[in-house]
Structures are given as C-alpha cells and as structure tokens.
Amino acid sequence: MPYELFIALRHLKSRRRQTLISISAIGIAVMILVVSNAFMAGFTNEIYEVTVENLPHVVVTPDEDEEYIHFYNSIIPQIEKMEGVTATSPALEGEATLQYKEHTINVLMRGVIPEKEDMVSHISNDMTEGDFHMLAHSRNTIVIGDALAEDLDVKVGDEISVNFPTANPASYEVTGIFDTGTPVDNILTYTSLNTAQEFYDIGDAVNVINVRLADYNDDTKIAKQIEEIGYEASGWTTTNPEILQTIKIETTSNNIMLLLILLIASFGVVSTLNMVVMEKVKEIGILMAMGATASAIRRIFILESGILGLIGAIAGSIIGIAIALAIGSYPVPAGFYELEVIPVFIRTTDILITVVGVFVLNLIAGVYPAQRASGLDPAEAISTH
Incomplete structure (x- = not known):
C-alpha cells in the first residue's frame, strides 16, 4: 500500500x-x-x-398543393418496406359536430380501417365498452372517448346526429367507448374509413397516413426517408414538440x-x-x-x-x-x-x-x-x- x-x-x-x-x-x-x-x-x-405510445410516430400528409392523398394504396407498401416501420394506418380526419338531445360538441372525426389503426394506436386496449373492430363490419357507427360520452350524456347503443357545413349529415350509432387517459378522450372519435369518406363526400381518398415504428426515437430518420420518395412526412417530435x-x-x-x-x-x-x-x-x-x-x-x-x-x-x-x-x-x-x-x-x-x-x-x-x-x-x- x-x-x-x-x-x-x-x-x-x-x-x-x-x-x-x-x-x-x-x-x-x-x-x-x-x-x-x-x-x-x-x-x-x-x-x-x-x-407517445398512443401517438402515430410519423404522420404522412398530402403535398402542399393537394388536399387529399388519392393513391394511398400504392404509397403504403413502400412505407411498410422501410426498416423500422411496424405498421401503417390510412385515415380521413376532419371536423364534425355531434349532437345528442340538447348537447352539441365539435369533435375530430377519424375514419380508419380498424385493423390497421389498432396496429398503430392500440386503441382496442383502451376500450372500456364495445369492440373497436366492429367498425369494420357496420356502417354509420362511431366509437368515442369516455370524457366525450360523459359530456354528451350518451352510452353504447344511442344514436347521435353527426353533421358539418361541408359534409353529408347522418345519424351514427355509438358502438364503443374508449379511455386513453389523455385529453384526446374529450375530442376524438373513430368511424370506419368508408363511413368517413361518405360523410365528407370525397371518394376513395385519405388526408393522413399514420405510421408506427419499432423505436419512436427513429421518427425523424423515417420521416426523411418518406420525404425522399416524394411525400410530406413529420415525426412526432416535430408535431408534438411540447x-x-x-x-x-x-x-x-x-x-x-x-x-x-x-x-x-x-x-x-x-x-x-x-x-x-x-x-x-x-x-x-x-x-x-x-x-x-x-x-x-x-x-x-x-x-x-x-x-x-x-x-x-x-x-x-x-x-x-x-x-x-x-x-x-x-x-x-x-x-x-x-x-x-x-x-x-x-x-x-x-x-x-x-x-x-x-x-x-x-x-x-x-x-x-x-x-x-x-x-x-x-x-x-x-x-x-
């Protein structure tokens, strides 16, 4: 020593x-x-x-001069081949007004293919009532957050009016309620992609493709790769900097x-x-x-x-x-x-x-x-x- x-x-x-x-x-x-x-x-x-786990890690949006993505079925296979991408979900998102009795609330309505959306957002894990995948087998049905259901005073099985100035008004049946524990429970609703396309009357098109990654820290890298093939894309760190x-x-x-x-x-x-x-x-x-x-x-x-x-x-x-x-x-x-x-x-x-x-x-x-x-x-x- x-x-x-x-x-x-x-x-x-x-x-x-x-x-x-x-x-x-x-x-x-x-x-x-x-x-x-x-x-x-x-x-x-x-x-x-x-x-972050409930958010799409990368969001693909239309080009600056376009309002919708019309050839999303040809874009998705290219994205899914990229290393690190685990799932994609084409969606049609827009504003809508829900009305039930004397209650009226403006919401974000997301038309999705339930199987694909569930692989991105895992929303079925947050369902407290109903079955998220039932949207694929029914028309004019909607799934809403528990906070929104409480504000509207509705339950599974109730019919609510859905309208918007530039859309086709309709009545949708509430077939499920989810609880993510986040503020989206107050404003987000899901319906099938076909139902949303009919509501907004735009044909077979979407305005967003949500992408899930194996590692959410790769969002910027994957977004750049998607932009290289000619589409607008943003990672969650860009869309949710807060x-x-x-x-x-x-x-x-x-x-x-x-x-x-x-x-x-x-x-x-x-x-x-x-x-x-x-x-x-x-x-x-x-x-x-x-x-x-x-x-x-x-x-x-x-x-x-x-x-x-x-x-x-x-x-x-x-x-x-x-x-x-x-x-x-x-x-x-x-x-x-x-x-x-x-x-x-x-x-x-x-x-x-x-x-x-x-x-x-x-x-x-x-x-x-x-x-x-x-x-x-x-x-x-x-x-x-």
Whole structure:
C-alpha cells in the first residue's frame, strides 16, 4: 500500500466523527440525487407510455398543393418496406359536430380501417365498452372517448346526429367507448374509413397516413426517408414538440437543484479537510522533515477527499436505490393520474455517472486544502504546537 494512502486512511480513522459526518453529508446528497433521478426517469417513461405510445410516430400528409392523398394504396407498401416501420394506418380526419338531445360538441372525426389503426394506436386496449373492430363490419357507427360520452350524456347503443357545413349529415350509432387517459378522450372519435369518406363526400381518398415504428426515437430518420420518395412526412417530435419541451424543462430544473445539493455536500468535505490541515500542522511538518515531498502531502489530502466522496457516493446510491424501489411499490390512490403505482425507473448508467461524478467532484474539492497543506513550511509547522 502506498504510504500516502496509508496516512490518508489513518487520518480518516482518527477522526471518526468528522469522517462519518462528511460521508453522511455526501451520502444524503447522493441519495436525494438517486431517488430524484429514479422519479424523473419513471415519470418520463410514463409520459412516453401515455402520450407517445398512443401517438402515430410519423404522420404522412398530402403535398402542399393537394388536399387529399388519392393513391394511398400504392404509397403504403413502400412505407411498410422501410426498416423500422411496424405498421401503417390510412385515415380521413376532419371536423364534425355531434349532437345528442340538447348537447352539441365539435369533435375530430377519424375514419380508419380498424385493423390497421389498432396496429398503430392500440386503441382496442383502451376500450372500456364495445369492440373497436366492429367498425369494420357496420356502417354509420362511431366509437368515442369516455370524457366525450360523459359530456354528451350518451352510452353504447344511442344514436347521435353527426353533421358539418361541408359534409353529408347522418345519424351514427355509438358502438364503443374508449379511455386513453389523455385529453384526446374529450375530442376524438373513430368511424370506419368508408363511413368517413361518405360523410365528407370525397371518394376513395385519405388526408393522413399514420405510421408506427419499432423505436419512436427513429421518427425523424423515417420521416426523411418518406420525404425522399416524394411525400410530406413529420415525426412526432416535430408535431408534438411540447412533450419534449416539458421533459427538458423539468429535467433541467431538477438537475440544477441536485447539482447545488452536491456542491453544498462537497463544501462540507472542504471544511472537514481544512480542519484536518489546521489540526495536523505539526504532523505535516514532521512528514515533510522526514522527506515527504509537497506533492506527496498534496496526494494525501486529495486521497482523503476522494475516499470520503467514494464511500459517501456508494452508500448514498445503495440507500437511494432501496428508497426509490420502496416508494415505487407503493400503490397510488385510485383515479390519481391513471397511475397504479408511483413510476420509478432506475438506470444503471445514472448510478455509475453519479458515483463517478461525486468522486471527481470531491477530488476537485480537496485540491484547496491539499494545496494549503503542501505549502506549509516544515520548520514553522513543527514549532507551531
């Protein structure tokens, strides 16, 4: 064992109380960091699960000079051959007004091929009443969100009037109700593609092709590939930038707060080592008189700082993981943001970065007291006490 490390350990052992306080300060800071990161990662995953997973990852729209996509049946096979594309769904979307008794609400009506749409949005998993695929076997039927059903005061089996100034008015039967847990439950409705085409009287055409990817992070790449074959396309990060912006703002503010906590803990280490320097002036002088160089003295105190940081970071990480997992298994009261348990996700990379970061930060924090100790004059140090 190098004598610098031996002396550093002896210093720390001889001041057990101060050492324990320093390690505890760092450990608490790291514990807060680990728990907070686990919550942030968990809620970020939840946001992606609730929003991005229910969104089309790429949306193909008509060219600027066109209102509809007329040859969608020839476009879809080209898109489906692209690596990373798992499903496509042609749709005809437009505004519509639903009326039931005295209730009137403007909505977005989406005409789809149920089998294809379900492969993109997995809407059948969100059905609370009825069968989404029944749209394929019936005409003039509609599936609506639970919030919209409550606003209209309708239930499965009721007939509602559907109209729009430029469309053909009709009566549709409510054959299903879905609940995605998102704001779309207030405005989105589904009907069959044929029914929507008849309602808007446009023939066999669509105005959007929704695309699902194996990895939603590839949305920009796939959108560019679709544009290369001559069609307008946008990824979800372009059409829904507010999701990324919300996550970015929350993550930034969280990281700033946690960095301040770690800096406070590191200053505690600096204070402890400064006290060691003041108390060990004579011992430092003796070491230098025995031949210890200034760089060796500097290494002793930097090692002490690094040891405090490493032990504190490891202990804090272990405790933080245990607390995060315990909180993550705690059930959430029914109806609280559609969550069953508090979302927690622990990433190994986050833990490693935290431990290494705290270790390096404490090494840096130990430079000042180490420099101060190495700058002592041996003769003055010995004669100080």
